[in-house]
Amino acid sequence: MTLAIIAAMHEELSAVLDLMPDERRERVAGREFWVGHLGGQAVVAVLSGIGKVAAATTATLAIQRFGAQALLFTGVAGGLGKGVRVGDLVVATELLQHDMDASPIFPRHELPLYGLSRLRTDAAMSRRLLQAARSVAADAARVLGSDARAAFGIATPAVHDGLIISGDRFVSTSAESAALRRELPDALAVEMEGAAVAQVCHDHGLPLAVLRTISDRADDQAHVDFSAFVQHVARSYTVALVERY
Ligand code: ADE
Numbered sequence: 001m002t003l004a005i006i007a008a009m010h011e012e013l014s015a016v017l018d019l020m021p022d023e024r025r026e027r028v029a030g031r032e033f034w035v036g037h038l039g040g041q042a043v044v045a046v047l048s049g050i051g052k053v054a055a056a057t058t059a060t061l062a063i064q065r066f067g068a069q070a071l072l073f074t075g076v077a078g079g080l081g082k083g084v085r086v087g088d089l090v091v092a093t094e095l096l097q098h099d100m101d102a103s104p105i106f107p108r109h110e111l112p113l114y115g116l117s118r119l120r121t122d123a124a125m126s127r128r129l130l131q132a133a134r135s136v137a138a139d140a141a142r143v144l145g146s147d148a149r150a151a152f153g154i155a156t157p158a159v160h161d162g163l164i165i166s167g168d169r170f171v172s173t174s175a176e177s178a179a180l181r182r183e184l185p186d187a188l189a190v191e192m193e194g195a196a197v198a199q200v201c202h203d204h205g206l207p208l209a210v211l212r213t214i215s216d217r218a219d220d221q222a223h224v225d226f227s228a229f230v231q232h233v234a235r236s237y238t239v240a241l242v243e244r245y
Pocket of ligand 1: 171191192218
């Protein structure tokens with residue numbers, strides 16, 4: 001059974017590759033797929049690219065060309081839910097494309113011809129990911145180090161599970177995140193790829209789990225927080241999570 005590990009950021013992918021003893025690179029469609037093992041598990045690791053189409057193409061290739069039979073997505077996201085703070089970890093139970101709107105022909109957010117707007121992640125994989133996330137959060141002092149925790153104001157990170165929403169927009173104003181909260185009050189976090197990968201997995205009948213670390217609050221400060229977080233924190237979280245998954 002081959003597991004695809006799809007990372008949104010270069011910093012996260014390099015953390016995964018450092019844990020793969022035998023990785024071999026194959027280039028397809030402008031993407032580098034790394035084939036090998038991680039803790040005895042056959043793995044193909046790849047960068048998702050940014051946005052829904054890039055991520056869907058990457059997921060499709062991982063399945064069709066590299067035989068992935070389960071997919072794990074890791075990346076950062078903007079926090080939307082009340083109490084979802086920078087440094088928290090969110091495991092998706094469901095994913096939705098917040099910019100899908102074929103109304104009035106189909107209800108807003110519904111995937112046309114699927115009869116669904118929310119796609120569920122795999123329960124067993126998500127449970128395992130949640131356990132790994134809780135273990136990392138409990139050990140955050142060691143995983144992140146005191147400088148990074150102080151710089152980002154991360155005390156003990158919380159772990160959440162629930163709805164993650166995706167769209168082809170970096171949400172970088174408080175007005176836009178407030179609008180998303182009004183529209184989808186149970187959304188915990190917003191990013192740009194997860195729900196597209198969920199659609200590909202749905203089409204292929206394959207299991208998916210998605211974990212996002214909160215890099216910003218999807219507000220007027222988001223672009224600054226995002227860049228600093230990716231540079232200083234994302235890698236440490238990914239190493240710890242992959243080791244514990
Ligand atoms: N990924 C991380 N932060 C994000 C944001 N604010 N909007 C969309 N995707 C993100």
